[in-house]
Structure formats: C-alpha cells, structure tokens
Amino acid sequence: MAKQSGFLATLGFARDPGAPVPHRKNTSASATEVMPVPATVTIAMSMHIGAPCTPCVKPKDHVDVGTVIGSSPAFMSALIHSSVSGTVKKVDSILMPNGSKTQAVVIDTDGQQTLDPSLKAPEINSKEDFLEAVKASGLVGLGGAGFPAHIKLNPATPVDILCINGAECEPYITADEHEFLENYENVIYGITQVRKYLGVEKVLIGIEGNKPGAIALMKEKTAEYDYISVVTLPARYPQGAEKVLIDQMTDRQVPPGKLPADVGTVVMNVASIGFLGGYLKDGIPLTTKRVTVDGSAITTPKNVRVLIGTPIKDIIDFCGGYKETPAKLISGGPMMGIALMTDDFPVLKQNNAFLAFNEKDAKSFEPTSCIRCGRCVDACPMNLMPTKLEDGVLFKDVEILKEYGVMNCMECGCCAFVCPANRKLVHAMKLGKMYVREAGQ
C-alpha cells in the first residue's frame, strides 16, 4: 500500500489505499484470562502452510504437555505437540474450516497438565542450533498465515531488518495488543535472539496508533536497545498486511510474487516472537494461544489463553456463552476471517480471534449493479482494479484477469468493504485466481 498521501489523496490527485474500517477494540482493557483445561482436545495435523503432519501416537497412548504427536518429513511443515496431558482417545479425520479434511488426534485430558519429561530449554551455540530449536518448538506464523517459522528464519538472501508486526489492524481483535502488554519481556528476549542468529542490524516494532498503551510500554522497555525502534503506524486497515507493513516501516516494496526476504526484511508477528522468546527460556513448545472472543452474540467479550485443540464452543461457554442466537461465527477478524459452519471446530495454532454475530450484524446485503464509482480502485492496497477483475471473472476471461494482475490480490477485503453496490469482490478475486491457476495447468 502506497503510504498515506494525505492532502493529495483528499483532493483526489493520489490514490487513498486502505479502508476506513471501524476499530471496535472492545476487549482492549480485558487482561487475558486462562481457560481451564477442557475435557477433550482435538489437535489437527494441518495448522500450517505446507505438508500436513502424520500422527505419531495411537489410541490409548499417554501423552504429556509438549509430547510430539504429529510430524512430517517434508521440508515445508511444522511439528505438532500435545497441548494437554491425558490419553489419546482416537486418531480421526476431521473437517477443517476451509472445507478440507485432515487427520486429528483427539485426547481425553487428565487435568494434570504434566509436562513431558524430555522438555528442556534449548541449548543454543550456533545459528544451526537456533533453527533446530525453532523447528522443535512447532512455531508457525501466528498472525494467521501459519508459515513455518524455522523456514522463515532461514532466508535464502541476507536480511538486515526484522519487522515485528503488532499492527493488529483487524477490527475487534486485541490479542496482539495483550501480547505486548502482558508478555513484553519474552517479546524483547525473542527479538534479541533472532537478531543475534539472523544477523539483522535493525529491529522495527510496528504498532497502530490506536494502541497508545502498548506503544508507550514498548518504547520504555526497548529504550536500552539502540537497534530496536517502536514505530507508530497509522491506524488504517490493512496496515498489518505484510507488504503494506514493510513499505510503511522500511520504504521497501516487495515486488509481486516475491518474499519479504527479497528486499532484506523478515516480518514476524508479535505473538510469534513473544512465544519464541518464552520457548528459548523454558523449552515449552507451542501449545497455547491467546484469542479474542467478541461480537454481538457473545455474553462477555474477553481475551482468553486457550489450549490448542480446545473446541470453540467451550471457549464461548467460558465467555458466558451466546447471549443471542449466533447467525455467523468467524475465525479471525471480520475483514479476512473465515466464516465457520459450526462451533465444534478446534482451536488451531494460527487462530487469533473468534467472533460471533447476531442476525442483524451477520446480515449481508444483496449486490446491486456496479456504478463504477472507483472506490475499490482507490482502496486497493495492491494498486489493482477490483471492478475490472470482477468483469474478468464474470466473463471467465483469463487474459483480463492476468492483465489486471489478479494474482497480486491478497484478499484483504478493502474493495468489498467500500463497495456501495455490495459487490462480492473478494469472492470474485478468489474465483479469478482459481481460473488463472486452472488455465496455467
């Protein structure tokens, strides 16, 4: 996203990318509550980008917190650990929110939360040790993408800037804000370690201006590190999108089809770095996650630390249950989150929020004709022309889709949000990408 052009954009002489989404950070002041251990957890074997893991436990096996229960020999994958102590009930195939099926390990908990005896703080003397430790931690990008961290932290090209993504631009979600407020020591420790083994010169912590508490705290706590700066980002969606964040903080633009490392940067979500800092101290792998529970159908919106694999309905019960009949349940934020068909799904590593909306808020408007107002073109952080791309989709014209760069779309939803005609533009972009992929084969 080209940075805010201010006055010129107001006059219309420059684009004004992004969307004026409401913030609704209702849980900003809610300190994280730890949820009790649920009766059973269902741990999916695919909580990352890459090859799913194969379960390495069988029914009736005893597992402890941190016992490896899934692994894969593939390069692009991440280990999966038990989040509880208890007995494996079954290994089953479950439905994932995106409609695919994956293996999952269902564990009956014993409530003891005994740590696996093999767990200990990793001993790190070299970059190889460090990457091995990251791999053993099971860390994936916790911002939502689920990219395996040991691959991200071993870039092919040299990097000089580490960006910590604490923008949290999605409405409602305050889990990352609370990572800063409640876990800043581990965040900073994680930063020092990544810097040491990755050899970056500069670390930039980006936080949107609507979180002054987190900004002030991080400024104070990082004052002694001359290589860390806290950057106040404009509170405008989609500030936390990786390419947008890099552009805003470093003035470097990641070209289409390239990775942040290609412009010498690595981006880590604050929850990822906070977890890593803690792991390097105590050796407990990724077994819990802080999630924001909010929305008009939730009785008491809260930030909750939950065990991975906890059924969503248990979390909602912990937040007082539904106060109204939920009409829509979203995993993630309202701009990019996935609508779930049931609250039986278990928590995944990369989940950061669950939002339940009543019928009024879940209502979606019928699309009307495009009036070519150009709001989508103005709002697209990737400089695309969504309305033209929608034409390409309607006519199934792969040439138009390629010419107007559909593959650059990151599905942030700015276009659909601002559309006065309620066009389902993100839906069209997803279809458009599919058409292009199909045509390429």
Place this chain on the structure above:
Amino acid sequence: MNNKLIVSTSPHISSPVKTRNLMLDVIIALMPALVASVIFFGPRAILIEAVSVATCVVCEYICRKIMKRENTIGDLSAVVTGLLLAFNLPSSVPIYVPIIGGGVAIVVAKQMFGGIGQNFVNPALFARIVLMNSFPTLMTTWWAAGNFGADTTATASILANIKAGAEVGYTYLDAFLGNVPGCLGETSALAILIGGIYLICRKVIKPVIPLVYIVTVFVLSAILGLDPLMQILAGGLFIGAFFMATDYVTSPLTVKGKIIYALAMGVMTTLIRRFASLPEGVSYSILLLNIIVPLIERKTVPLPFGAVKEPKKAKEESK
C-alpha cells in the same frame, strides 16, 4: 447449537455508504441550485424540474418492468438524472421538452445499455444534446433572470454575447450569483459551488476533476485572450464540472485517467467557446470525453504494488 450459521466469503462487515446514500447526497447537493433556479426564474422552474424528474422515474420504472428486471427506481439515480436534465433547460421551454428529454435520457441513454452503471454517456447530457439538436430555438431562448415568464422577450446569454463580440452586459457578481440568463440550474456558480463543496465534504466526489477542468478553462481562456474569470463563471462550466463530469459511470476509474479526462475537457470546452460556431462547449466536451473514457482507462491502469515499470523501449516494442 441448533441453528444454522451463515457462511460467506470475507469481509463480514461493510461500509454504510451505499448507492442510494450516494445518490441522495447528490440530490441534496443539487438543492442550492434548485433554490437559485426558483429565485431567478420563478415557479416555472419548479414545474420543469418536477416534470423532468417524474418523467425519468416513470420511464425507469416502465423500462425495468418491460425488461423484467428488478426495479431500480429506489436507488434514486433516475431522480438525479431528472434534476440534472431540468437544470440544463431554459426556463422558457414548453413542458413537452423535459418529457421528451427525460424519455431520451432514461430509455435511450441509460436503460437500453443495461441500466445504472452501464450507460456510456451521461444520460442527462445526452438528452440535452438531443434536445439542442431537435429544438435549437427552444433550447436557446433565454428569459432574463427575474423574468418569470410574464414577458416572452428573449435575451442573449453571456457567452452568446461574447461570441458575437457584443458587450457582456453583466458583472462578475451577477454571473457568480446567477442573476443572468441561462439554463435553470447552471446560472448560479455560487449555488453549484455550495453543492460541490457538500459533495466533497461527504466524500461523494473528490475535487480532482472539477478543479482540473475549471483551472484548465481559466488558464487556456487567458492564453487565448478571453476574459478567464467570466469564462468560468458564465455558462454551464460549474454544473458541468461538479455534477456532470464527476458522474461515476462515465468518468475514468484511475487517478491518472481522471486528470487526463478533466484536462482534455477543459481544453475542448475552451476551444469550442473560442473557435467553434457554438457559444458554449461544456456539454459536447463532456460527452465526447465520456465516449473515450474506456480508452483513457486502458492506458492508465496502475502498476501493481511493488512492480517496476518496464523500460520505455521494451514497452514500445511490445506495442
């Protein structure tokens, strides 16, 4: 949980600004000009405006019925077209003129091409040009401001006076306030400006198109030896720049395209006023530029984020 959940693609929230709100804002923005038209041209102005709006809405309703499509009169775009058409008529026209105009605008220019969002030219302007060519005398018979129809003597408009080399006959203040002969809604630059600023404040339009258009006319008029201030205040430039040229459907989507479009309209308007046989060129300029909008758009597609411009040579070779 017993009930079924709604599953849909993200995003799950949307901006409260909808097509209908935008059209309503345009209607509100046209109200100062409507008031000015009544002040300067009397109750007959209201009659013409009402007939024009009613014709447009009825035509839209009938068209959609015949085509068996969902009815779109609720989006208020037909009301906007009706108002703009009436604002482009002299107070002296017989009542059948706005009726024919409204029919042409909605049936021919808008619905035959698929309705809202599909028209390739501004319907109100298209109708005005059809009327200009069908009823050249009726469409240029101006009653002086303040003459509510009691006296049917025609007077010449400012631009016609300038064209004929005659005395302008009016002060800048007259032209700014609208106390001059002209079409119903175009005479008062002040009223249009108030409406335009309202649209800008409500973020319905951005100033780029009107600003570039008006400044281009001003500068080029000065270069060509015309009185630049009178050129921008007289005639239909303000209503054209703020309400017609900014029409979403018929203006380019890209920033660069909008600048080129407005600049070209400014040049064309001034050239028509200075060199062609017509005294006024706003309608024709906008209409012609409407037609080449797809071309402008194709040539101004923005580069995707982070993409580097191809070197010029390679680009030319690929042509």
